[in-house]
Amino acid sequence: MGYNTTIAPLLVLNATNFKDYPLGGALGTVRLFLKNTRFKPILVGITNDLNQKLGKWTEIDVHGRKLPFLPVANTQINGIPHKILLMMGILIHHRKIKSRIQGSTVNIMLFVNREAYVSAKAIFGGAKQLNIFFKMTEAGNPLEISERKIGNNRILQYIYLHFFIKPMLKAAKVIFSINEECRQFCEQYLHSSVERRKIKDVHHYIEYEKIRSCYETAIVEKKYHIKRMIFWGRIADVKGIDLIIQAIDILKEENLDVHFIVIGDGSERPALEKLVVELDLQKEIVFTGRCSIEQIAVYAKNSDVFVMGSHTEGIPTSMLEAMTFGLPTVSTAVGGIPTLIKDGVNGFLVHERDPEKFSESIKRALKMDLGEVKGYNAKFIKDGYSVESVVEQMDGFMASQM
Template sequence: MSKEIKILQIVSNIKKNGPAFVALDLAVGLKQNNVDSVVASSGGILIEELNSEGIPHVYIPISRKSDNKITKYFKYVFDFFDSLQILIKSIKKYDINVLHAHQPIPIIFGRILSFVFKIPLVITAHNIFSTDNIINKVYTMGNKIVAVSEEVRQNLIVNFSVRKEKVITIHNGIDIKRVKVIASSKCREEFGIKDDEVLIGIIAGLRKQKALDVFLNALKILTQKVDNLKVLIVGDGELRNELETLCKSLELSEVVSFTGFRNDVLNIMNELDIFCLSSDYEGLPISLLEAMVNNIPVVVTAVGGIPELITSGYNGILVPSQDPISLADELYKVISKVDIRQQLKENAYNTIISEFNNIEMAKKHLRVYKDVLADE
């Protein structure tokens, strides 16, 4: 008789970020496939979603902060062992037989617990990682590694010397009922954007990876062709001040609004005319999948796993990275041609519904879980 699978996912937090959404949507997909799972994290707003789905959440204090430099180190050590004890109790309580970790610290927990309980560890690599940072070596520690795109998989094989048979590509899939938006956020009213103005949105952390300077330079070119244009940059990060300064120097302050972190991202997305990403590298962005299923035409850079999702001209537009001229040209085409926008929206929606949903993602993960259990 085959063993009943019970999974413990460990993620740094369950706030609104890529790994947290993947953990949530995977847990929901597993439940719909009649498989029990538990999510452990340091907390976040998505706990409400887990509770509404009847999925247990275990709090582990891995992200508690201390402003005192003297006590900071000791606090990290204390929190680490405190979290480890909580996870040990949870494995026993829920009779867990597969561990699934999503980020470096959760992976370290997973490796220790895998050794102690003699149960397999599955790891998800959500992005393309550099070998320069030694902490990224933890992504080689699983019995099986799930890469969210083929490019992420190849990075692990080529740069981290992971055996080909150890790493498998499973594209992210989203819970359609979670992300399909009905209500709007009235963000046009909030930011003074008129109904006849074209609204482009970027939803991203304000960090170097997202190459928002390239987007702003493309926007400067675009404003010379389109005069009824507005942009919302939704998110926060260490480059915000620098990007706001660049906006001023490019004379785009009247066009661009920085919203900061928002809890109503999906509702804001529902107001957009175009979704854009200018990233230098990616795994497979959840925000892109969310835009597509909400019928927003997308213009994005051809990096990471994005070309595995987007067929340019069919369900979105791909542009080279670090190329503001091409980005401006493609944005202009989508703005100026209504028939293209409509075609992109319809095909994007159908792509997500048929291929990138969380039920299919969960089925593929189940095969991985069964494989690692069979190898034990």
């Protein structure tokens, strides 16, 4: 690629410390990008280490790559959303950021931090050398205000969309869209063909070869007649795990010997464990807590179907991993998931939040030819969702703007 990475700094603003907070698929893609991009990332974020001095440049290790990091706020401040902490911290420490990048062409990439756009605009104003890149990694329409959070308050929605989102889309030189739903949302506010050409379709991505290797070396246990469903990810309300638990209850009532393994942790775990007890499913459903990708590979190799009941999603990392492991998938048809799952080919989509229909789809998935599913999934993921191919594409888009 024809550009000199030593003079191509990339300022990345995110409400994380880029290492281990918060856990989740979106941060995983950020870390992989930082590891593989040919640009020189300069990181500004928040820390969960009380001993780390705010406003002082330090160095952190991201997947073996040493990168400069400026912590501007601490997550231990209770009651304030982390993205707001980030915005406040950037404004407080803006001189430190400007002095670090002064005289360079700076590219600000905003990873689903709508609030960071406001503070970046305040710092840099209308500087001509500023290129803003916005990457969508959040669920569904990541720019659209969530009705699950604010209800149907039309005044708040209008303020949010017209004073936060529309200016950000107009200012961006390149917008990386992870699915068709994101593209359609952006096109509502970018009316001319010239503006719409800023939108570049890029896929979510995973380390395909590493994940595949974990699966190949995983140990197979004898499963006998038990059929195992599996989910891994953040245990939160938005993931809709209660729908899957209700579907497992229906399968049990039909005298099917099924198990459901839930890997991960989160705020909804106590409520879900209570639901399991109420439905008398303690023998059928197991919560493992967080696991490494190597441990997940072992569970996956001894499972039959990957399940997801999310209310909203972008392109879920766990689903890409499950496809790499060769598992058929049963999932709600939300966000970017229909771009991954083809009914009857590598799984089934459920279009209503109905436990009966979800359980029926699980039974259909259990009858699929696993050899055909594995072959389809392997080619699909390797060709379109490997980190090497997608990051190369993103780097090319950014380099073309310099």
